[in-house]
Amino acid sequence: xxxxxxxxxxRNHKDWLNMAKSFKISxxxxxxxxxxxxFRVSSYVSDVEKIxxxxxxxxxxxxxxxxxxLYLSNFHKMQNNKISRNTSCFSSFSEExxxxxxxxxxxDRTIDSKEKFDNLMDKxxxxxxxxxxxxxxxxxxxxxxxxxxxxxxxxxxISLSSIFNTISNAKENxxxxxxxxYEEYKKSKRNV
Numbered sequence: 001x002x003x004x005x006x007x008x009x010x011r012n013h014k015d016w017l018n019m020a021k022s023f024k025i026s027x028x029x030x031x032x033x034x035x036x037x038x039f040r041v042s043s044y045v046s047d048v049e050k051i052x053x054x055x056x057x058x059x060x061x062x063x064x065x066x067x068x069x070l071y072l073s074n075f076h077k078m079q080n081n082k083i084s085r086n087t088s089c090f091s092s093f094s095e096e097x098x099x100x101x102x103x104x105x106x107x108d109r110t111i112d113s114k115e116k117f118d119n120l121m122d123k124x125x126x127x128x129x130x131x132x133x134x135x136x137x138x139x140x141x142x143x144x145x146x147x148x149x150x151x152x153x154x155x156x157x158i159s160l161s162s163i164f165n166t167i168s169n170a171k172e173n174x175x176x177x178x179x180x181x182y183e184e185y186k187k188s189k190r191n192v
Contacts, residue, residue, distance in 0.1 A: 004048055005041060005042045005048055005051065006038060008051070008052070009038055009042075009063070010038075011058075012058060012063075013034065015060070016034045016037065016063060017030050017034055019067050020033040020034050023068070034067070036070050037066050037070055040066065040070065041063075041066060050062070069114075072117075113185070113188040113189055115188075116181070116185040116188040116189075117185050119184065119185070120178060120181040120182055120184075123178045123181045124174055124178055127173065127174060127177050127178065131173075134166070135169075138152070138158075138163060139167065139170040149163050149167060
C-alpha cells in the first residue's frame with residue numbers, strides 16, 4: 001500500500017515542490033518538505049482513496065494542507081524555541097504549534113487556527129515595520145534571535161536599561177495593538 005501511495009504522489013512531484021516553494025522557502029527546504037510529506041502520508045494514510053478524488057485525480061487540497069501543516073509545524077517549532085528563551089509578548093506563544101498530518105481530517109479548524117496565527121504574526125510585523133529604526137532593530141534582534149537583553153546589551157554596547165525600556169514599550173505596544181488578532185488566535189486554538 002505504501003509503495004502505491006508513493007507512486008501516485010510522485011507523479012506530481014513538481015507540483016508539490018511548487019506548493020512548498022509558495023511558502024517562501026528555498027529549493028532545498030522545499031525538497032525536504034516534500035520528502036517529509038511523502039514519508040508522513042505513506043506512514044499515516046492507509047487508504048489510498050483518502051488522497052484521491054477519483055481513480056485519476058489526486059486530492060491536491062489534502063496534499064497542500066499536509067505540506068502547509070509540516071511547514072508551519074517546523075516554523076512554529078523554530079519560533080517557539082526562540083520565543084521561549086525570552087519573555088514573550090503573549091504568554092501562550094510558547095505553546096507547541098505542531099499539527100500532525102494524522103489530524104488533517106479537521107481541515108477547516110486547523111487551517112483557521114493557522115490563519116489566525118499568521119494574522120497575528122503579520123500584525124506584529126506590520127506594527128514593528130512602522131517603528132523608529134532603533135526600536136525596530138532592537139525588537140527584531142530580541143524577538144527573532146536567540147539573544148537575552150543582557151547579551152544584546154553586551155553585543156551592541158547599548159545600556160541594559162535602554163534595551164529593557166525599548167523592549168518593554170515594544171511589547172506593550174504589541175499587546176495593545178494586536179489584542180484583537182491575539183484573541184481570535186486563542187479562540188481558534190480552542191476550536192482545534
